Amino acid sequence: MSDIIQLLPDSVANQIAAGEVVQRPASVVKELLENAIDAGATDITIKIVDAGRTLLQITDNGKGMSETDVRMAFERHATSKIRSAEDIFAITSMGFRGEALASIAAVAHVEVRTRQPENDCGTRLVIKASEVDLQEPVSCMVGTTFVVKNLFYNIPARRKFLKTNQVEQKFIFNEITQIALAHCNVAFSIFVDDSLFAKYSATNLKQRIGAIFGKKVEAQLLPIEGQTSIVAIHGFVGTPEVAKKHSYSQYLFVNKRFFRQKSFQAAIMRAYQNLIASKDFPPYFVFFDVNPAHIDVNIHPTKTEIKFVEEQNIVHLLEATVKHTLGRNNIVPSLDFADDTNYSDLFALPAQGEVNIPNFSVNPHYNPFENEKTEKHRGGAGLYSAPHKQSPQHWEQLFDLSAAQNPLPQQQTFRSALNTEGEKQVHETGTCMQIQKKYILTQGKTGLMLIDIKRAHSRILYERFMAQLQTAKNVAQRSIVPIRIDVTAQEMSVLLEIFPQLTELGFEIEHFGNNTFVIHGTPADIDTAQAEAILHQCVAEYEEGKSLNARERIVRALAQSAALFRNPTMQQSEMQLFLAQLFQCTEHNLSADGKRAIVILDYSEIFRKFNN
Ligand code: ADP
Ligand code: MG
Numbered sequence: 351m352s353d354i355i356q357l358l359p360d361s362v363a364n365q366i367a368a369g370e371v372v373q374r375p376a377s378v379v380k381e382l383l384e385n386a387i388d389a390g391a392t393d394i395t396i397k398i399v400d401a402g403r404t405l406l407q408i409t410d411n412g413k414g415m416s417e418t419d420v421r422m423a424f425e426r427h428a429t430s431k432i433r434s435a436e437d438i439f440a441i442t443s444m445g446f447r448g449e450a451l452a453s454i455a456a457v458a459h460v461e462v463r464t465r466q467p468e469n470d471c472g473t474r475l476v477i478k479a480s481e482v483d484l485q486e487p488v489s490c491m492v493g494t495t496f497v498v499k500n501l502f503y504n505i506p507a508r509r510k511f512l513k514t515n516q517v518e519q520k521f522i523f524n525e526i527t528q529i530a531l532a533h534c535n536v537a538f539s540i541f542v543d544d545s546l547f548a549k550y551s552a553t554n555l556k557q558r559i560g561a562i563f564g565k566k567v568e569a570q571l572l573p574i575e576g577q578t579s580i581v582a583i584h585g586f587v588g589t590p591e592v593a594k595k596h597s598y599s600q601y602l603f604v605n606k607r608f609f610r611q612k613s614f615q616a617a618i619m620r621a622y623q624n625l626i627a628s629k630d631f632p633p634y635f636v637f638f639d640v641n642p643a644h645i646d647v648n649i650h651p652t653k654t655e656i657k658f659v660e661e662q663n664i665v666h667l668l669e670a671t672v673k674h675t676l677g678r679n680n681i682v683p684s685l686d687f688a689d690d691t692n693y694s695d696l697f698a699l700p701a702q703g704e705v706n707i708p709n710f711s712v713n714p715h716y717n718p719f720e721n722e723k724t725e726k727h728r729g730g731a732g733l734y735s736a737p738h739k740q741s742p743q744h745w746e747q748l749f750d751l752s753a754a755q756n757p758l759p760q761q762q763t764f765r766s767a768l769n770t771e772g773e774k775q776v777h778e779t780g781t782c783m784q785i786q787k788k789y790i791l792t793q794g795k796t797g798l799m800l801i802d803i804k805r806a807h808s809r810i811l812y813e814r815f816m817a818q819l820q821t822a823k824n825v826a827q828r829s830i831v832p833i834r835i836d837v838t839a840q841e842m843s844v845l846l847e848i849f850p851q852l853t854e855l856g857f858e859i860e861h862f863g864n865n866t867f868v869i870h871g872t873p874a875d876i877d878t879a880q881a882e883a884i885l886h887q888c889v890a891e892y893e894e895g896k897s898l899n900a901r902e903r904i905v906r907a908l909a910q911s912a913a914l915f916r917n918p919t920m921q922q923s924e925m926q927l928f929l930a931q932l933f934q935c936t937e938h939n940l941s942a943d944g945k946r947a948i949v950i951l952d953y954s955e956i957f958r959k960f961n962n
Contacts, residue, residue, distance in 0.1 A: 611655070
């Protein structure tokens with residue numbers, strides 16, 4: 351038999367290698383940004399069109415490349431950064447594999463313009479299917495511009511595998527954020543579909559964090575610092591006040607390279623124990639400097655997992671350093687914070703011992719049941735101000751869980767319904783009792799009912815918002831003193847995605863440029879004092895509901911977020927009205943996210959317990 355083994359042509363080999371390096375547009379951005387940083391750039395411009403599918407363009411003012419080097423750069427394993435295998439253990443640059451450009455050129459149309467400072471004229475190179483198609487002199491600025499067009503034009507499967515533009519864009523922002531945080535002395539301008547999306551000027555770390563995550567986070571940053579013979583730690587952690595419902599603002603860097611490491615994350619979270627709710631995430635931006643010989647960055651092609659020789663020691667130092675900072679700033683349990691033991695179960699408590707629970711980010715004056723007298727006049731003629739003349743006379747019927755025979759009018763809210771007429775009616779009915787401010791206890795047909803107020807509230811809002819989207823009725827809205835809201839790049843793309851639905855639901859939000867939005871109006875159901883917090887949480891909740899359809903996701907996220915932030919003391923009439931609204935929901939047994947909202951203790955069960 352004749353020989354059958356052949357070497358793959360370069361273009362095919364590069365395409366295969368590209369599978370590892372270039373998974374999506376964000377990978378291209380990452381590689382090109384790293385190269386620009388390695389080239390000593392202090393000013394980088396990024397252009398993204400169509401979430402990077404159509405165009406990604408990165409311009410830097412770095413040291414540029416010679417005519418020969420720019421051709422060499424596209425060869426696989428061509429790199430100026432290491433010369434021998436030993437060098438791998440002393441890496442100080444971002445890239446080193448010499449694979450990125452070859453890989454990108456294998457799956458996209460690439461053009462480069464580059465000029466070195468000592469030359470008057472630059473060079474332009476066009477690559478097609480991994481081959482140099484054209485090289486010519488060009489006049490351009492010192493530095494390098496990479497233009498990457500039609501990514502995956504030759505791998506339709508890959509192109510199809512890409513997510514929506516919003517999602518791909520989010521991956522891109524994520525990469526940019528990581529690099530912009532690690533290199534705050536470098537200026538970045540980001541253009542999305544031809545308009546300026548964000549501009550970060552060269553600055554210090556604190557202000558860079560502020561530019562990306564907003565002034566509110568910046569104002570709540572505490573510096574951390576720690577050092578041993580093996581590692582130096584510096585950076586910032588956020589006060590519990592700015593803890594988020596998501597982990598988008600948690601960043602670790604080693605030698606200016608972003609990485610993930612569960613044990614490090616856990617160490618920081620331990621330092622916050624008892625200071626924040628167990629599902630909250632404090633922002634942190636922690637930088638480790640270690641001798642490159644003590645880490646191995648080569649274990650993963652995308653290089654976000656890093657092996658540390660001294661992992662355990664570093665973990666201990668990290669936890670101690672963060673604790674020290676929090677302690678020094680008096681951010682420890684039992685100091686400075688109002689205590690509210692009723693909410694103790696919302697927080698991660700140690701198994702033993704009494705701890706005074708710090709109480710953050712709630713507005714103690716907030717009472718969602720407050721009757722806003724002016725509301726009727728402010729709201730439009732939509733869902734929120736509809737009359738409710740046919741309120742049931744027999745409240746017990748409502749508690750028959752098939753309450754459909756005598757439903758409350760569909761269009762009624764808590765607050766708007768709580769006028770005198772409503773109050774009179776509910777006073778005539780059976781008794782409810784509020785337990786630990788969190789539950790309502792009342793008699794049902796077959797047993798005692800315990801209703802989780804927050805969960806039930808999320809259900810009421812869910813069905814109301816849903817009805818609103820489905821009927822597309824005009825929505826009652828309150829104009830408010832504009833509230834400025836700063837979001838992260840990730841939140842930004844979610845917000846832009848759900849913008850139309852938020853508008854339909856009664857939000858009036860304006861994109862104010864960069865990462866700033868301004869809220870001018872909210873749905874009547876949303877407590878304006880909490881509007882900003884609700885939006886942040888809504889975005890986080892939305893992210894979690896990936897399996898649902900878009901409408902379902904947004905409505906659920908908003909309902910979950912707007913459901914009472916803190917359970918207030920409720921009057922008899924308020925509890926009854928609340929239950930009336932709950933039982934008029936189709937799925938009154940479940941919260942908006944499908945958790946049990948009602949527990950029934952069967953009378954027969956109670957009877958049995960006393961009958962022995
Ligand atoms: P690596 O970064 O791993 O060396 P790349 O394929 O990303 O491999 O780049 C190959 C080489 O091209 C780099 O080593 C560098 O010499 C050169 N290069 C790439 N991008 C730039 C840039 N923006 N400015 C100057 N030189 C660059
Ligand atoms: Mg590189």
